[in-house]
Amino acid sequence: MAEFSPSNPVRVGFIGVGAVTAYHHLPGLRLDPRAKLTAICDADPTLLAKRQAEWGIEHATTDAIALCNDDSIDAVVIATPNDTHRPIAVAAAEAGKHVMAEKPLGLNAAEVGDMYEAARDASVVHMTAFTYRFAPAMRYIRSLVKSGGLGEPRHFRSQRFLDWPETSWGWRQYKDRAGAGDLFDMTIHRIDFAIDLMGPIARVCGAVARFAPRDKTADGQPCKPSEVDDWSSLIGEFQSGATGVWEGTTLAKGYHRDGFGHEWAEINGSEGSAVYRLHEPNVVLLGKRGHDLAPVAVPAEFLKPAGSPRDVAEGAPATVFRYDLIWEFISAIVEDRPAVPSFHDGLNAQIVADSVLDSHRRRAWVDTPIAPL
Numbered sequence: 163m164a165e166f167s168p169s170n171p172v173r174v175g176f177i178g179v180g181a182v183t184a185y186h187h188l189p190g191l192r193l194d195p196r197a198k199l200t201a202i203c204d205a206d207p208t209l210l211a212k213r214q215a216e217w218g219i220e221h222a223t224t225d226a227i228a229l230c231n232d233d234s235i236d237a238v239v240i241a242t243p244n245d246t247h248r249p250i251a252v253a254a255a256e257a258g259k260h261v262m263a264e265k266p267l268g269l270n271a272a273e274v275g276d277m278y279e280a281a282r283d284a285s286v287v288h289m290t291a292f293t294y295r296f297a298p299a300m301r302y303i304r305s306l307v308k309s310g311g312l313g314e315p316r317h318f319r320s321q322r323f324l325d326w327p328e329t330s331w332g333w334r335q336y337k338d339r340a341g342a343g344d345l346f347d348m349t350i351h352r353i354d355f356a357i358d359l360m361g362p363i364a365r366v367c368g369a370v371a372r373f374a375p376r377d378k379t380a381d382g383q384p385c386k387p388s389e390v391d392d393w394s395s396l397i398g399e400f401q402s403g404a405t406g407v408w409e410g411t412t413l414a415k416g417y418h419r420d421g422f423g424h425e426w427a428e429i430n431g432s433e434g435s436a437v438y439r440l441h442e443p444n445v446v447l448l449g450k451r452g453h454d455l456a457p458v459a460v461p462a463e464f465l466k467p468a469g470s471p472r473d474v475a476e477g478a479p480a481t482v483f484r485y486d487l488i489w490e491f492i493s494a495i496v497e498d499r500p501a502v503p504s505f506h507d508g509l510n511a512q513i514v515a516d517s518v519l520d521s522h523r524r525r526a527w528v529d530t531p532i533a534p535l
């Protein structure tokens with residue numbers, strides 16, 4: 163394992179320099195003195211040239227596999243459409259590159275299994291970009307749950323409602339590129355953090371629905387209609403015996419809230435309840451029996467990862483915790499340890515998400531086995 167330091171930083175290549183890379187990963191990387199953005203890749207040469215000029219990056223290519231095989235980088239961040247994650251991640255792992263990939267890791271659990279096995283077998287650091295695990299309120303609630311502060315966790319609830327336009331969602335609305343809609347784009351995060359907080363899910367009963375044809379682009383041009391869900395839901399049973407209920411949609415009128423939408427995730431335990439809300443991620447709502455839920459500030463130690471130079475007073479709270487993903491990825495590389503959440507976590511969430519579609523198709527409950535390590 164190479165010794166990394168600010169004078170010998172982890173050399174990172176960004177593959178896919180669209181929305182999420184610009185919004186989450188670039189600011190995260192710029193905050194981390196242990197890492198350097200060495201190369202960028204995008205299939206769109208116009209966007210690539212624009213990013214190269216804006217970000218001042220010398221090395222740019224449209225060939226993701228060539229970047230994975232490039233000796234001048236140590237790690238890649240994959241933020242391309244979902245159908246491209248598997249071949250790029252497998253190539254990166256086989257070339258000995260540490261790899262963080264966006265969620266959903268693939269189009270289905272079989273693809274994600276290939277990615278996990280390739281990264282595991284190559285002994286590289288692998289990480290799934292499950293952003294909301296890094297929200298301060300989520301980190302604090304996790305510590306309350308694990309220390310028994312809520313008693314025995316009995317019930318989990320997640321609501322994620324966004325008020326997005328009904329025009330085309332681009333590649334996200336086609337099954338061969340995205341796999342599914344709201345379920346793989348939004349609800350999969352909530353499946354992941356539920357497993358992290360409550361333990362493995364044993365079985366689910368799910369349903370999805372498409373509300374709008376999305377057959378026009380934002381500028382009014384006709385396009386192929388959407389094939390994916392605008393709404394996804396599941397009820398589930400955890401192995402612990404606790405229950406869970408999840409609901410999400412991108413088409414809930416009146417839930418705009420400056421683009422952040424409505425997010426509410428809650429655990430009800432035998433001693434107390436705790437609530438995370440995205441629009442106020444530095445505050446939790448806590449309640450004990452016989453009292454009302456009340457706001458409590460997240461303690462300072464949970465506002466950012468240990469050692470991170472990020473100033474917690476800077477920027478919009480619902481945005482800036484997203485920069486902590488890169489901190490975790492680079493920390494795992496520098497400290498020669500597994501990253502959290504890993505591709506294995508991405509695989510377990512994918513198994514549950516796939517089972518929601520299967521359950522809906524079969525109108526039946528579906529068991530959700532845990533992936534072998």
Ligand SMILES: NC(=O)c1ccc[n+]([C@@H]2O[C@H](COP(=O)([O-])OP(=O)(O)OC[C@H]3O[C@@H](n4cnc5c(N)ncnc54)[C@H](O)[C@@H]3O)[C@@H](O)[C@H]2O)c1
Nearest residue numbers: 178180181182204205206226241242244246264265291293
């Ligand atoms: N973790 C989160 O909170 C979060 C948020 C947004 C998006 N995402 C995920 O990130 C990924 C990208 O989403 P986005 O919103 O940035 O999409 P986007 O369409 O804005 O960007 C994707 C980019 O990938 C490029 N691309 C396509 N195929 C490529 C290939 N083979 N090689 C190199 N570049 C290629 C496209 O040209 C585009 O610029 C998706 O998997 C999405 O689900 C995650």
